[in-house]
Amino acid sequence: MSGFHNSSNKSASRAAGAETAGSKSAGKKGRILTGDRPTGKLHLGHYSGSLANRARLQEEYDTFIIIADMQALTTNFDRPERLKEDVLQIALDNLAAGIDPRKATIFIQSLVPEIAELAMIFSMFVTVNSLRHNPTIKSEAAERGYRDLMYGFLGYPVSQAADIAFCKADLVPVGEDNVPHVEQTRRIVRRFNELYRPVLVEPGALVGEVGRLEGLDGNAKMSKHLNNAIFLSDPPGEVERRINMVVTDPARIHPTDPGHPEVCTVYSYHQAFNKPFSEELDENCRAGRIGCVACKKRLGKAINDLLEPLRARRAEYERRPGDVEDILREGTARAREIAMATLREVREAMQIDYFTFQGGTGAF
Ligand code: TRP
Numbered sequence: 001m002s003g004f005h006n007s008s009n010k011s012a013s014r015a016a017g018a019e020t021a022g023s024k025s026a027g028k029k030g031r032i033l034t035g036d037r038p039t040g041k042l043h044l045g046h047y048s049g050s051l052a053n054r055a056r057l058q059e060e061y062d063t064f065i066i067i068a069d070m071q072a073l074t075t076n077f078d079r080p081e082r083l084k085e086d087v088l089q090i091a092l093d094n095l096a097a098g099i100d101p102r103k104a105t106i107f108i109q110s111l112v113p114e115i116a117e118l119a120m121i122f123s124m125f126v127t128v129n130s131l132r133h134n135p136t137i138k139s140e141a142a143e144r145g146y147r148d149l150m151y152g153f154l155g156y157p158v159s160q161a162a163d164i165a166f167c168k169a170d171l172v173p174v175g176e177d178n179v180p181h182v183e184q185t186r187r188i189v190r191r192f193n194e195l196y197r198p199v200l201v202e203p204g205a206l207v208g209e210v211g212r213l214e215g216l217d218g219n220a221k222m223s224k225h226l227n228n229a230i231f232l233s234d235p236p237g238e239v240e241r242r243i244n245m246v247v248t249d250p251a252r253i254h255p256t257d258p259g260h261p262e263v264c265t266v267y268s269y270h271q272a273f274n275k276p277f278s279e280e281l282d283e284n285c286r287a288g289r290i291g292c293v294a295c296k297k298r299l300g301k302a303i304n305d306l307l308e309p310l311r312a313r314r315a316e317y318e319r320r321p322g323d324v325e326d327i328l329r330e331g332t333a334r335a336r337e338i339a340m341a342t343l344r345e346v347r348e349a350m351q352i353d354y355f356t357f358q359g360g361t362g363a364f
Pocket residue numbers: 033034035036037066068071160163164172173174178
């Protein structure tokens with residue numbers, strides 16, 4: 001892999017609260033939990049925000065990747081039949097991005113019912129106002145034109161707190177838009193630990209160097225929902241086609257006109273995915289020494305070079321769908337075991353561990 005996600009470059013990421021948070025003690029491997037909503041294929045924004053970091057960090061951390069199908073239902077409850085395919089695509093995107101199933105645990109949220117149980121417990125003391133003020137909830141609700149919010153949608157940060165807390169993750173690699181959810185998780189965990197007993201871990205957020213990637217249409221955010229994305233699974237020709245459609249600096253009509261990289265989406269992608277070139281590009285664009293067509297060509301090549309190893313790994317796994325299912329089955333079993341152990345501690349801390357009970361899902 002090339003560019004900013006070089007594994008030796010520690011400064012490539014900004015950690016928020018990561019140093020102080022968590023229970024990472026000497027000799028014990030820290031734990032990461034992160035993941036995605038299966039609402040479609042992942043794109044370059046996911047990659048620069050979180051996937052590159054998670055692939056890099058799986059070497060040092062015990063890494064958990066959640067496929068958050070319940071969270072996907074908060075907006076897609078009217079089309080649950082798509083989840084089966086989307087869950088598989090998210091698994092493939094993660095494996096393609098270099099997540100190694102021997103090092104990381106990939107699992108399906110809804111098959112770990114203890115997460116729902118923990119979210120229910122958290123919901124007893126999380127206030128509706130704190131959720132209403134969550135900036136990501138606000139902007140997503142506005143984007144989708146929601147007015148009277150669904151209970152599950154308003155509450156998904158609580159469920160996300162349970163996603164993170166059940167495995168006592170120290171660190172959560174996410175894009176900028178998920179930072180408020182990690183902050184909310186920290187507050188929830190702190191409150192739980194104060195109210196009952198300190199059994200849960202306060203996590204830190206780790207934002208990729210490019211916390212938020214612009215959309216192809218110049219929108220502040222790349223999003224499948226806004227139809228302005230390059231998908232990790234796009235073939236090379238499609239990547240080039242999409243880049244060719246991007247509107248560049250409107251002041252440039254001829255290739256020799258002086259450009260303004262700061263207003264150009266193509267330049268922002270060079271910065272994200274073709275860092276060494278972007279510095280000379282800044283000068284050359286301003287001086288009218290490189291035209292937009294040539295500039296886009298260079299970008300298409302850089303992004304296709306970045307995606308090539310992902311395509312190869314994806315193709316490899318696509319040939320073995322049974323293996324992908326095994327990876328998910330084993331990952332989910334491991335996550336479930338950990339969740340059951342945590343919920344046992346949670347119930348003890350709350351003194352609702354009434355008696356030894358083996359039946360049902362909440363064995364304790
Ligand atoms: N909210 C994340 C997204 O927008 C997905 C997600 C669900 C997640 N649970 C998580 C991310 C826990 C990090 C940790 O795609």
